[in-house]
Amino acid sequence: MTRVVAKFGGTSVGTIERIRHAAGLVADAARRGETMTVVVSAMAGETDRILGLAGAFGSGLGDRETDVALAAGEQVSSALMALALREAGLEAQSFLGWQLPVITDGPPGASRIAGMDVAVLEAAIDAGIIPVVAGFQGITETGEVRTLGRGGTDLSAAALAAALQARCDIYTDVDGVYTTDPRVEPDARRLDTISHDEMLELAAQGAKVLQTRSVEFAKARGVPMRVLSSFLEAGASRGTDVVSEQAIAERRLVSGVAYARDQARIALHGASNRSDMAARCFASLAEAEVGVDMIVQAHARQPGTVTLEFSIAHRDLDRAQAVLEDAMTGVRISAETGLAKVSVVGAGLRQRADVARSLFAVLGDQDIAVKVLATSEIKISALIENDAVERAVRALHAAYGLDQV
Amino acid sequence: MTRVVAKFGGTSVGTIERIRHAAGLVADAARRGETMTVVVSAMAGETDRILGLAGAFGSGLGDRETDVALAAGEQVSSALMALALREAGLEAQSFLGWQLPVITDGPPGASRIAGMDVAVLEAAIDAGIIPVVAGFQGITETGEVRTLGRGGTDLSAAALAAALQARCDIYTDVDGVYTTDPRVEPDARRLDTISHDEMLELAAQGAKVLQTRSVEFAKARGVPMRVLSSFLEAGASRGTDVVSEQAIAERRLVSGVAYARDQARIALHGASNRSDMAARCFASLAEAEVGVDMIVQAHARQPGTVTLEFSIAHRDLDRAQAVLEDAMTGVRISAETGLAKVSVVGAGLRQRADVARSLFAVLGDQDIAVKVLATSEIKISALIENDAVERAVRALHAAYGLDQV
Known part of the structure; x- marks a missing residue:
């Protein structure tokens, strides 16, 4: 059975209906025989709301207390996603950063993942439970809450996929990586595959599909990624596989x-x-x-x-x-x-x-x-x-x- | 120096301005020489908002995932209160239930406190840092997040006061315990002291000043409580001391x-x-x-x-x-x-x-x-x-x- 870590960003869990739809996509993948782990961002708008509250006291990113407050956003959405999966007929359970734990180093607001212990996730998966991991968060060696900065949930997903030896499916608002922005060029085509390096350059040059840090991590650790739409019906999103350059059969001069x-x-x-x-x-x-x-x-x-x-x-x-x-x-x-x-x-x-x-x-x-x-x-x-x-x-x-x- | 655990409920931390005001009251107490620890509820409305989200998936109180989501409310307010205290010129740091830990037993949504380790709080206090503890929450022996049910933050405060051998100051929207509701009887008088038993009966009979469970706990553990207004200026609230019956000098036939x-x-x-x-x-x-x-x-x-x-x-x-x-x-x-x-x-x-x-x-x-x-x-x-x-x-x-x- 293929193991998959499926990541849903803020827009994909922005409302009750969107969470329910995302849970349906996970349920569909599970029915197709994929062994699922889910990673979620905070509901759209929540991170900015909390940053606004912390900002009222003169605090911003880079403050330990801002991180404590921010991590609450993913705490809520991971619990809601677990409930939505249960509603869809699956066994599911939320896991917070400290419950694995995900160990971080670096400053508050921009920490990096130093390591993680996925034993509790393995146990849940073995028991037929879909783990729903709160993305974007971890703790220091001394037990302080930390967040990973913008795009941190993509990084959580890539790191979890590496640790669980899984594919990393990034559900987003587009049906994969396109040769260019379809709003500008209606003839833009979805790419079936793209290399990590090409994805990195496209992201750095303005394509907002994937966060650079997660692709770099995936490239370094050899994690296959897939970019999929969380807005289409189950099975309707073909997506784009982000793979090592060697894994791409057809050579193209230009990808995007x-x-x-x-x-x-x-x-x-x-x-x-x-x-x-x-x-x-x-x-x-x-x-x-x-x-x-x-x-x-x-x-x-x-x-x-x-x-x-x-x-x-x-x-x-x-x-x-x-x-x-x-x-x-x-x-x-x-x-x-x-x-x-x-x-x-x-x-x-x-x-x-x-x-x-x-x-x-x-x-x-x-x-x-x-x-x-x-x-x-x-x-x-x-x-x-x-x-x-x-x-x-x-x-x-x-x-x-x-x-x- | 008198040790005090000061508890602020949802209304007292309901807005940026209210949190700032509450921090001012704590700063004033600290300046008077009281050694402070703070316990906070979620911002007013937050618990109901989260319950509404969980409810959309058919979950309510009594569900492990609802508890995970609910605990996020106090996580945010504890971080904000720490920031507000820092803004007021004090050293402060938030502590979540799992970070002490507060150990609970009983079902999700209505757990009781089975024990707590306050070593990290003692260390913070010794270092001149005011701990701000997220109320209402704890974890099971196996590390699952649990909440204590309605009024749980009062209970958190009473238990912390017992563990820290402190007085438990409950900041609320009234200036103490009155002989009756001043909205009904303008001649109602604030009581300087009341016994735990009288407070329990008044609460059970409709007076909404204190939660019954926290008073029972305080009575059993001999914790002195004080009911104070978080809406008055620092020093303006005289409050009511809730003490053991023996500690009340003046005998009254009827208290309220x-x-x-x-x-x-x-x-x-x-x-x-x-x-x-x-x-x-x-x-x-x-x-x-x-x-x-x-x-x-x-x-x-x-x-x-x-x-x-x-x-x-x-x-x-x-x-x-x-x-x-x-x-x-x-x-x-x-x-x-x-x-x-x-x-x-x-x-x-x-x-x-x-x-x-x-x-x-x-x-x-x-x-x-x-x-x-x-x-x-x-x-x-x-x-x-x-x-x-x-x-x-x-x-x-x-x-x-x-x-x-």
Whole structure:
């Protein structure tokens, strides 16, 4: 019998009806002979509600007491899911982080899983009981409650799947991983399989299907994942298998086109080309928790100086400018907003050096200017105008044959 | 330094502002030199909200999963109270039932405290940290989450006070125990002291100040309690000390007048006077969880038969009639509604046999008919018309001199 850890996020357990529907999907899988363990997030909105309460006392993520309060969200939803499974005719029982235990280290609000003991889950499974584990939470070695940060329930699920030697089914609001966003390109196709690396790049480039940390964990531990819809009827969601690269039979040049709107570009002009300038710049941004994405350094017209350009999320722009003005005295700082990033992701890019050129050509045909270009081993990203995102996604999707079955 | 366990109920922690106010009261007590431990209920409305969610899956109190979900309520409020105390300049830390642990036995939803280990609390107190304990919850010997039922947080507080050899301060919405309900009798006076037994009778007769179980526990373990308002400013609430009878210096005949509206009277007519009739009647009601209060058995006109009368809460009437019609075939059952109970409570009643007679006289002067009368060692209750409650309370309050300082 295949062992499966099925993870349901906040939206999938957001209401009584959604919990009941999710329980039906688990019941269906159990009837098909899969040995199920369930992991749940807090009901949609609950985590933000609790963060709001803690925030009223000046506390946020990173505080032990905020973690205690936050963990209550998954406590409620795990109990409700156990009740819903029982209503569906199955034996089920909730398990909280401390009841396994899931042992964490790292700071409150952003802990990582250091280990877990699944003996009580194994015992439950042997007794024909479906364990429903409260995701997102664990305890320290000294018994303090900790949470795993955003996307923590995906990480709980991947770690449980590794410990139980199970497949990790992530139920979400989409029917798998698509070649691009179907709202932008109606011809987007669901992928039957995708490699962990491609999934990681798609997630990093804006596809919101899976959390990066859980895919990294799954890749490192060789856990097969499946992305499924929790909104379709049982059996109607085919899903996408996220597997090791070797396990993918058919080779594709490109697997998907991702995009992220509301990017900003910052340029530092006329600084000396001493290498410590870039270091100082990125250190100050890291300290302010500004994520820096595409980076380009170019020689400036004035000899001995350089222009350093990089993109960040627009929401971080004010914070970034403030720290840079402090840290980079004597350097002119300019910013451009209203930008977006489009990315082409595919394991096949490793073998094809000309993809960057063809990307320029495709966007050029559409009169879309590429402001910054960055490549990784299996990804090419271009910074363009926000307004051009949809045309760019559709043109790239067609140019790389993603609309062809 | 006096050790104090301060308990705040759902209304006292119902909003951010109320939690902040409660934290201020704790801070004030700490500044006065009291060594504080705090126990909290879930925020007002939270327990009912969670019960509603569990109820949607056909589960209620008495289910292990309902207990898991319910315990989340106190988890959130204990964390928030710790944050509020920190905001008030104190060191504080939340503790959940499993973190002590508080060990329970008995069924889910109505467990009792079998024991608790306060070593982690003693360590926190020694380190100058105010522990904030999530009330209402504990775990079984095998690590299952359990709740203590309605009023469970009062019980948590009393048990913690016993274990920590502390006084148990119950913060509530009234400024202590009054001679009667000030909304009915403006001349009602706050009592400085009351005995555990008197408090128990007042609570049982309708005064909603303290939960019976916690007072019983405090009496058995010799824990001094204090009832205080969480709504007044720090220092403004004088409160009432609930102490052993021996500790009360001034003797009073009567300490208070309590009342409970919406009672019903059931009469079973013309049954045989075999003693098993009453036994069968009350066994069937107990099974249906109908609480039976005042009981009178009288000889009926027809020789060899009796009339058995008793009062119940009006909300239980339909259920009571249904089970009695099943269980008591051949007996005519009648019911009267629109009734209320007034009770006079006082340790001094032990020595005064004529209090019943004077109660008849006082109510007779007011043309209030007594339908059923019942006495205990320190209490006399009369069943009267609902409409007459306020007049009866005021007349009894005056007749027993409770309005005199």
